[in-house]
Amino acid sequence: MQAQRVNRAQDFELPAERGVGELKLIGAARSFARDQEIFGEGEPADCFYKVVSGVTRSFRVLADGRRQIGQFHLPGDVFGVEADNRRRVSCEAVNEATLIVARRANLMTGDKGEAAQLWRLAMSELERAQDHILTLGRRNACERLATFLMDFADRRGVGDSVELPMSRQDIADHLGLTIETVSRTFSQFQADGLIEIHGCRQVWFADPEGLDHLRQ
Amino acid sequence: MQAQRVNRAQDFELPAERGVGELKLIGAARSFARDQEIFGEGEPADCFYKVVSGVTRSFRVLADGRRQIGQFHLPGDVFGVEADNRRRVSCEAVNEATLIVARRANLMTGDKGEAAQLWRLAMSELERAQDHILTLGRRNACERLATFLMDFADRRGVGDSVELPMSRQDIADHLGLTIETVSRTFSQFQADGLIEIHGCRQVWFADPEGLDHLRQ
DNA sequence: CGTCGAATTGAAGTAATTCAAACTGTGTGG
DNA sequence: CCACACAGTTTGAATTACTTCAATTCGACG
Numbered sequence: 001m002q003a004q005r006v007n008r009a010q011d012f013e014l015p016a017e018r019g020v021g022e023l024k025l026i027g028a029a030r031s032f033a034r035d036q037e038i039f040g041e042g043e044p045a046d047c048f049y050k051v052v053s054g055v056t057r058s059f060r061v062l063a064d065g066r067r068q069i070g071q072f073h074l075p076g077d078v079f080g081v082e083a084d085n086r087r088r089v090s091c092e093a094v095n096e097a098t099l100i101v102a103r104r105a106n107l108m109t110g111d112k113g114e115a116a117q118l119w120r121l122a123m124s125e126l127e128r129a130q131d132h133i134l135t136l137g138r139r140n141a142c143e144r145l146a147t148f149l150m151d152f153a154d155r156r157g158v159g160d161s162v163e164l165p166m167s168r169q170d171i172a173d174h175l176g177l178t179i180e181t182v183s184r185t186f187s188q189f190q191a192d193g194l195i196e197i198h199g200c201r202q203v204w205f206a207d208p209e210g211l212d213h214l215r216q
Numbered sequence: 217m218q219a220q221r222v223n224r225a226q227d228f229e230l231p232a233e234r235g236v237g238e239l240k241l242i243g244a245a246r247s248f249a250r251d252q253e254i255f256g257e258g259e260p261a262d263c264f265y266k267v268v269s270g271v272t273r274s275f276r277v278l279a280d281g282r283r284q285i286g287q288f289h290l291p292g293d294v295f296g297v298e299a300d301n302r303r304r305v306s307c308e309a310v311n312e313a314t315l316i317v318a319r320r321a322n323l324m325t326g327d328k329g330e331a332a333q334l335w336r337l338a339m340s341e342l343e344r345a346q347d348h349i350l351t352l353g354r355r356n357a358c359e360r361l362a363t364f365l366m367d368f369a370d371r372r373g374v375g376d377s378v379e380l381p382m383s384r385q386d387i388a389d390h391l392g393l394t395i396e397t398v399s400r401t402f403s404q405f406q407a408d409g410l411i412e413i414h415g416c417r418q419v420w421f422a423d424p425e426g427l428d429h430l431r432q
Numbered sequence: 433c434g435t436c437g438a439a440t441t442g443a444a445g446t447a448a449t450t451c452a453a454a455c456t457g458t459g460t461g462g
Numbered sequence: 463c464c465a466c467a468c469a470g471t472t473t474g475a476a477t478t479a480c481t482t483c484a485a486t487t488c489g490a491c492g
Contacts, residue, residue, distance in 0.1 A: 137392030176353030
């Protein structure tokens, strides 16, 4: 929404090898400031990214500015894989983020194991997209937010609480709602004793079963 | 919604080789009756499918019966590829359909060319899913229907018209709307001189530019 | 020609949006 | 340390797009 390229990305080398079952990316690490663009729709897609720290959002915008965030990428996630050489989505840093940037060729020409990893990556993106289609097409505001909170807690939660790194507007643009509806639904969850909110980003699950049940 | 397994699937052999750039599937052809289940969510995923004739729909349903159709598969489309060995979506025939059924192993262990084809297939499904997320998250009823009609015409249209093989309910469940809203939007398009409808399945584009503009 | 499922249309109701105002919390400068 | 500013969030009231429920029409098929 408001891409401000304040900080110039800082480059520094980092080997960045990870545990078994994860894609090994060899490349430079780059830092991105809050709201800084990582890549834009239509640009050439010659590399991809692994989140080291921070969070990013990939999204598309309609001509009149309506924005739809497809995914948030968290530490450990690899993103930026495209079928063709053009970006079909844009990507920005939600907060201060460090990413490993890998050349595309380094992976596509790799061994069988890497191809399999890449396959798993694409398929998990597809699965998440299918889940989200169900959410956007057939769930109401409460169900959408409950789904989002539980899913996000699965990926990033600690015990019975999560810290949401993104703004209410980001959540709204992810769930196909307005910021006001998201805010009201948060308030309602709190009034119903489902969650407790501290400083509007820290969410504690007071009634995980109730929330889970809300998902449908 | 109403899976009636009237006809038993008829098996017959068919080599089914296709032109360059398309996935070659070797397998048996099977016919499915209207609304017949091809596979159901949770079942083992040991094969995939290529549409020879007819149309299929892949979908998921919530506990209370709300249905979301993710995709329609048309002649030439390959579908049924999964990351794991379990179906995450269900699939039914929209109308009388003939499919080539290929064992999963026949393709996964194949040569590099086949792997690349499979990759393209998965990525095009992902792209379509991303497009649909934007539609469901940020477009209104008119824009959704215009998007659907134009996209469908791109895949299956002849000149300035398309025949829609699916019911209004199918379209509604694809676009995250109710059947009444879909019907009203069709009527409005006709009243606005954008389309002409014959027998409720044959759509002629009276004003393709206007319709295209509506998409945003 | 009659029947039945599908589609359309109408009227009323509702969830979510829009517009507007108030509040909160965080960072900054005095 | 406090006051101020500002962006982000929450809340309220009015509006609207879509849904729901109900009745009617259409069209394919025996």
